[in-house]
């Protein structure tokens with residue numbers, strides 16, 4: 139567990155930052171793959187955990203949600219646009235239909251779980267506000283804290299190892315890359331000061347975000 143901002147910890151997992159999970163205001167943001175359950179429950183021991191809240195329903199984000207919610211007796215929050223799928227554990231259509239994506243899903247996916255809150259644009263989760271950022275998946279959301287400019291972008295943007303370069307989410311795992319690019323442009327307009335990703339280390343140099351936006355192909 140590492141502190142990255144006020145009341146915001148990151149579980150960086152192993153290999154480091156391959157798959158981050160965040161913890162803020164008693165809420166676990168995403169839950170890793172189904173193999174992350176024991177590690178996350180161990181890291182959360184002694185903490186006041188009140189909910190699990192997802193950025194989207196891909197298997198490496200919803201994988202341990204059911205087991206963590208059931209073990210701790212806490213509710214699951216999900217993007218409204220993917221809540222039915224996540225609840226039913228039927229997430230195949232949230233990712234493109236290609237072999238690597240299918241394999242990734244089959245290996246990493248966890249069971250469905252009842253959704254207690256369906257999150258939409260402007261909803262509050264702890265200190266963060268929900269921003270709808272579709273494209274990487276149909277209902278993908280990000281979490282924004284204007285007070286200190288912290289933005290959890292989920293998989294809308296990837297940060298390469300070393301945190302020296304940002305990239306669009308890989309097309310092979312992205313249902314609508316053009317819509318995701320529109321979401322990236324929208325996130326940049328928030329003028330964040332800290333960018334946090336599910337894949338890759340945190341970035342505080344916003345020139346990197348500006349370079350990414352400038353390099354995006356026109357849609």
Ligand SMILES: [Zn+2]
Pocket residue numbers: 194196274275293311
């Ligand atoms: Zn994803």
